[in-house]
Amino acid sequence: MPVWIDPDKCNGCHSSRQPPCLRMCPGDLIVKDHSVNKAYLKYPEDCWDCLPCIKVCPEEAIEFHLSYQFGSREATLAPHIHKDRDFITWDAVDVRGKKETFTIRTKVMKIALDEQVEDSEQGLDFSI
Amino acid sequence: MIERQTIETDILIIGGGTAGCMAAVEVKEKFPQYKVTILEKAHIDRSGCLAGGMNAINAYLNKGETPESFVRYVRSDSCGLIREDLVKSMSELFEYCVKKVEKWGLPILSDENGDYVPRGRWNIKINGESLKPILAKAARSAGAKVYNWITVTNLLTEGERVTGAVGFSLRNGKLYVVNAKAVLIATGGAAGLYRPNNAGDASHKTWYSPYNTGAGYAMGIRAGAEMTSYEMRYVALRTKDAIAPTGTIALGAGAPQVNAKGERFMVSRYADIGGDGAPTPYRAHGPIQEIKAGRGPVYLDTRGISAEKVTDLKKAYLDMYPSQVLYWLANDIDPGAEPVEVQTTEPYIVGGHCQSGYWVDVDRRTTLKGLYAAGDVAGGAPFKFVSGCWAEGVLAARAMGSDIERMEEKVLVSEERIAAEERRAFGPFENHAKMKHGIKSSELESRLQKIMEQYAGGASTYYEMNEEMLAIARKKLADLPQEVSGLVAEDLHQLMKAHEVIDRIDVAQVLVEHMAYRKETRWPTYHTRTDYPERDDVNWLKFVNSVRDPQSGKIVLMTRPYEQLVPGDRYKP
CATH class of the missing domain: 3.90.700.10 (Succinate dehydrogenase/fumarate reductase flavoprotein, catalytic domain)
Structure with a gap:
C-alpha cells in the first residue's frame, strides 16, 4: 500500500466534510468515514505516489510506503512543511536505519480544513 | 431523476491544468469583460500531471538560443517532421510565461547575475513541488470560476459549432450543462491504453498521470474534430x-x-x-x-x-x-x-512530448468552430512540456478573446441533445440497477489493455507491429464499443472510472488506424513497423490525420502536407 493514513493520528480534520487529503488526491481515492471520523485510502491500487495528500495533512498522519513488490517496507520518507511555508524538509530513513534530511525551497499555498462544493447543500465547518 | 445545473459563461476551459490555468489568467488579463469558467476533473490545486510537482522547465530559450534554433532542435529530435509554425509560436512565449509564474511565487534557481541556471540546453532548474497550487491560485485570483470534481463527458455541438460541454459532479451527482461562446480543451493526454509496467498496488505507478485518460481526445473524436499524428506514441x-x-x-x-x-x-x-x-x-x-x-x-x-x-x-x-x-x-x-x-514505459498518447492531438492552426483553433486546444491534447507541437503548455494556453486565450468579440449571440443546443447526453453519461448507473452480470470498468480496461499490449505494439513485443497485428487489434477493438452498454457503476467514483474506459476505447481505435496508415518507421519504438522498417521521406514526409464521422462513426484517414519554415538540414539540431 503506497500511502497509508494512520488511524491513530487521523482526526478526520474534526468536522470537515472534505479534509485536505481527500480534496488534494488527483485520483479521488481518499474518502472520509464519517462514522469514525477518519479518512482512509479507499483505492490503493489506483495510487500514483504523488504525495499531495501527505503534504497537506495538518496532523502528519499519512505515511508513504514503497509498494512491497519494489523492496523493503522499512525505509521511510516523510515531508515536513516549514511554518513560513517557504521550505520543505524531507526526513529519509534507509533500510538500515540511517537517517538523512533534505531541505528544499518551495512556496506552499495555505489550505483550509474544509471547502464548499459548488451547488451542494452539504454543510461546511472550519471549526477546530 | 438527475438534477441539472446550467452554467452560462463566455469562455469554458475544460481541464484546470498547466495549459488551462495559464489560459484562464491570460483571458482575464487581456479580456476582463469575459466570464471564464473552468471545469476540473479533480481539485484544481493538485490535479493531473503536476500533482506531485516538477523539478525543471524543460523548454526554455537559454542565453544564445532563438525560436529558430529551438525549431531546428525539436525538428531533428522528432525525426524531421513537426508543425514548425506551432513550435515556433510557442517558443516565442516561453519567457513571458516563465517570468509570470516566477512572479506568482515559483522558486527558480538563478546565478549571481540573475540569469536562470541551465540544466541542459533547453532546461532550467526550479523548485516546483508546489507548482500546481501556485498555478491554481493564479487562475482563481484572476477571476476564473472553478468547478472542481466535474467529469466532462462530451462537448455540445450544433452543426459545426461547439457550444459548450456536459459533465457530472463527482460530489453532488448533478448533471452540469455549460453554454459558452468559446471552449478550450486542455484535458491532457492519455495513459492507460496499454498495460502498465507494474501490477497490483503499483499498477498506477506509471510515468504519465494515470488520471489523464484521454477524455479531451475522445470528446473531440466523437464530435468530429480533425486529429493528427496519434501514431507518434510516447514511450518514455x-x-x-x-x-x-x-x-x-x-x-x-x-x-x-x-x-x-x-x-x-x-x-x-x-x-x-x-x-x-x-x-x-x-x-x-x-x-x-x-x-x-x-x-x-x-x-x-x-x-x-x-x-x-x-x-x-x-x-x-x-x-x-x-x-x-x-x-x-x-x-x-x-x-x-x-x-x-x-x-x-507503456506507450502513452501525449501531445506535449510527441505530437498526437487536435489539428490546430497557429492560434490553437481546432477544426471545429468555437473549439480551441492547448497543452498535451493539442497536436503538431512536440517538446512542449510545462512551458509549451503554458504558451499554448496563452495563444488559445488570445484567440478566444478576439474571436468572441466578433460573435453576436451564443448558440444553444436542443434539450433533446442534452437529454441524450444525460442518458449516455449516467448509463452505467442504470445498468447497475438492472443487470446481474454487468461489466466493471476494471474488466473492460483489462480487455482494452490486453488487445493493445499484444497486437498494437506493446512493450511485450518490443513496441513492434505490422499490418497483420494491427488488423487483429482493429477487429478486437471493434467489439468494445457495444460492450460499453453493459458497463456498470455503483457510485460516482465508479461512474468516472467507467467514462475513463469509454474514452480510452475511442482513442485506441483512432490510434490503431493511425499506426496502420503510416507505412514507414519514422519514430522507432514510438511506431516501429516491422513491415516498413525504414524512414521514407519520399512518401511519408507529411502528417497523418483523421476524422471520425459523428453520424456513421467511421474513421476517415487523410494526410496533410509538411511545411518547412526554418531552413536547414531537418535531421540536424
Missing part, C-alpha cells in the same frame, strides 16, 4: 520500477547509458545521429534493442558522481518524484556507487 525511458524521469539523472549528472557489459551502446551504435544526444525516440529505442539482443539490463551510469551530486539528484526527485528516493532507501542503493537501471 524511465528508472526501473519507480518510473521516474531520467532527464534528472542524464542531464543533472551527465550520466550516459550503458548496457550489462558496460558498453556505451548509444555511442557505439548511434554515433551518426548523436550518440547519447540522439533524438528522443532513439534514446528509448536504443536500450530496447540492447535488451532484445540479450545485452540487458540497461543503466544510466552514475558511478563515480560526487556525494554532492547524489544529494542534488535526491533533492531534484523530491521536488517531482519522491518515490525514486524511497526506492533507493528501501533497496540500499547509492547511485554514486552503482548505476541506475532504466526501462521503458
